[in-house]
Amino acid sequence: GEDVEQSLFLSVREGDSSVINCTYTDSSSTYLYWYKQEPGAGLQLLTYIFSNMDMKQDQRLTVLLNKKDKHLSLRIADTQTGDSAIYFCAEIIYSTLTFGKGTMLLVSP
C-alpha cells in the first residue's frame, strides 16, 4: 500500500517496555522519524534515524530499522505514565514528511 502503517493502540503497565511498530513505504527515504503528541498539544520530535543505521539509542528510547522489510520500531524502556500519548512515525519523501495515523500508548500504574 501507499500509507505509512502503524497499529492504533498499545496498552502497557508502568515499568514495562513498550514497542511501537511502523511500516513505511519508500525504500529511498533517507531519514525516518518518531514524534510524540500529548493531548491537546502539537507534535514533539522524539528522535530520528538515518537510513544507513540499524539502531539508534537515546536514553530510554531505542529505534530499530529494518530496511529490507521497511520496518521501523520505537522501544521505550521503563515506560512511565507520562509516556502516555500518541506516537507517530514518519518518512521523508523529497522534503516533506508522510505520517502514519499514530499509535495511542496508554500506560497504567
Add this chain to the structure above:
Amino acid sequence: DVKVTQSSRYLVKRTGEKVFLECVQDMDHENMFWYRQDPGLGLRLIYFSYDVKMKEKGDIPEGYSVSREKKERFSLILESASTNQTSMYLCASSTKGWPYEQYFGPGTRLTVT
C-alpha cells in the same frame, strides 16, 4: 529552544466566513508547513513553503490558500469556511537541509458552525 507559535488555540467561525490562521517561527527556518489532523485520518499536508512568497500544494489544498510575505510567518486562509473544515490545524517549520527536523506549533482547533 525552537518556538513555533500559532495565533489561536481555539477558534469558532460561521460557514462562509473568511478565516486566517497565523503561524510564526523564531528559528529562521526556510521551510514552513500547514497540516490538518482529523481522527482516524492522521496528519495531512495542506500546503508548504520553502521560501518567502513561494508555496507548494500538499495532499489536500482544496478550499485553502496560503501566504508567506515574511520568512518567519506563514498564514493559512480559508476563503469561505465550510463545516468539513472543522479540524485541528498544525503549523510546522524546518531547516532546508538534512535531516529536515520539523518543529510543530501547539495547534489551532477550528470549529465551523
